[in-house]
Amino acid sequence: xxxxxxxxxxxxxxxxxxxNQPLHGYGAIQExxxxxxxDVKIAAGTMYGAIENLLKLRWIKEVPSQDKRRRVYQITxxxxxxxxxxxxxxxxxxxxxxxxxY
Amino acid sequence: MMRxxxxxxxxxxxxxxxxxxxxxxxxxxxxxxxLHIYTFENLNSKDDFNPYTRIDFHNxxxxxxxYLDYVTIFSDSGWKLVYxxxxxxxxxxxxxxxxxxxxxxxxxxSKNLPRKRxxxxxxxxxxxxxxxxxxxxxxxxxxxxNLFDLKSWYLTPGLWNMQGSTFWKAFLFxxxxxxxxxxxxxxxxxxxxxxxxxxxVNGNDVRDSxxxxx
Numbered sequence: 338x339x340x341x342x343x344x345x346x347x348x349x350x351x352x353x354x355x356x357n358q359p360l361h362g363y364g365a366i367q368e369x370x371x372x373x374x375x376d377v378k379i380a381a382g383t384m385y386g387a388i389e390n391l392l393k394l395r396w397i398k399e400v401p402s403q404d405k406r407r408r409v410y411q412i413t414x415x416x417x418x419x420x421x422x423x424x425x426x427x428x429x430x431x432x433x434x435x436x437x438x439y
Numbered sequence: 440m441m442r443x444x445x446x447x448x449x450x451x452x453x454x455x456x457x458x459x460x461x462x463x464x465x466x467x468x469x470x471x472x473x474l475h476i477y478t479f480e481n482l483n484s485k486d487d488f489n490p491y492t493r494i495d496f497h498n499x500x501x502x503x504x505x506y507l508d509y510v511t512i513f514s515d516s517g518w519k520l521v522y523x524x525x526x527x528x529x530x531x532x533x534x535x536x537x538x539x540x541x542x543x544x545x546x547x548x549s550k551n552l553p554r555k556r557x558x559x560x561x562x563x564x565x566x567x568x569x570x571x572x573x574x575x576x577x578x579x580x581x582x583x584x585n586l587f588d589l590k591s592w593y594l595t596p597g598l599w600n601m602q603g604s605t606f607w608k609a610f611l612f613x614x615x616x617x618x619x620x621x622x623x624x625x626x627x628x629x630x631x632x633x634x635x636x637x638x639x640v641n642g643n644d645v646r647d648s649x650x651x652x653x
Contacts, residue, residue, distance in 0.1 A: 346546075346548075348545075348546065361508075361512075362508070362511075362512040362515075363511075363512055363515035363516060366512075366515075366516060378540065378545060379545050380516065380540055380542055380543050380544050380545035380549075381512045381513040381515075381516035381518055381532075381543050382493075382495050382513070382543035382544045382549060382550075382553075383543075383544050383545045383546055383549040383550075384512060384516075385509055385512050385513075386549045386552055387549070405504070405507070406507050406508065406511045407508060407511055407512075407515075408504075408505075408508040
């Protein structure tokens with residue numbers, strides 16, 4: 338049976354992906370902007386809410402930060418696991434789409 | 440400099456009103472959430488950047504360091520905090536310059552979250568005020584019958600049978616006490632109704648946007 342948290346939103350997928358390295362909130366916003374060639378621009382309030390939610394789910398964790406004003410986060414094992422499941426789901430989707438000639 | 444007093448039932452109407460005022464050549468510089476006073480400043484010249492102000496809402500306390508992190512994400516993204524408190528309530532963010540994004544939320548689900556929190560906050564306060572009201576009535580300080588029967592606010596024996604200046608003296612003497620007795624009741628009643636209206640209007644905003652996004 339599929340994990341009840343799937344599918345992920347594009348925002349959550351990108352945040353988990355970029356948090357494979359430790360980043361603060363705005364760092365994640367910039368990195369996602371860069372990786373998506375400017376297609377995915379996450380606003381401050383949306384990023385803050387997403388981080389709160391991912392912390393609650395324990396998919397990311399806070400790691401020590403030199404900067405007192407900016408908390409730094411990184412993906413957890415649970416987060417990596419869900420990211421893997423979601424990637425498999427999308428790969429399957431693409432495989433099916435390929436069969437239809439897309 | 441311009442000061443305006445205004446009450447709002449929803450975050451959407453409050454945000455719209457602030458931005459309408461700003462469009463006429465002002466910038467929000469101060470908010471007093473207790474007195475509901477908004478202070479605006481004139482923009483310097485006609486080509487001065489005309490900012491948007493957006494509202495986030497929290498119904499929980501944040502630690503000092505968490506609040507600093509929260510405000511910094513906004514600041515890094517081009518939003519200046521006009522007014523806000525780590526103890527919760529509305530947080531007013533204003534665009535720093537023309538490069539700032541148009542909104543503090545980039546998808547409808549996250550834009551809905553503060554509206555939902557505001558609704559829950561309003562429901563809690565409505566329940567609180569109506570509970571107090573109920574306690575007042577149970578304790579016999581006031582009853583619903585008293586509300587519409589102004590004569591019953593006065594307790595001086597035989598007051599309503601007095602004549603001329605004797606009546607007016609006794610009447611005026613007791614009026615402050617009569618008001619004092621009812622003022623708490625009326626205050627709690629008014630606040631209860633105010634918060635119920637807030638909960639309903641914000642609930643509608645949340646529902647409407649959920650329907651529009653489907």
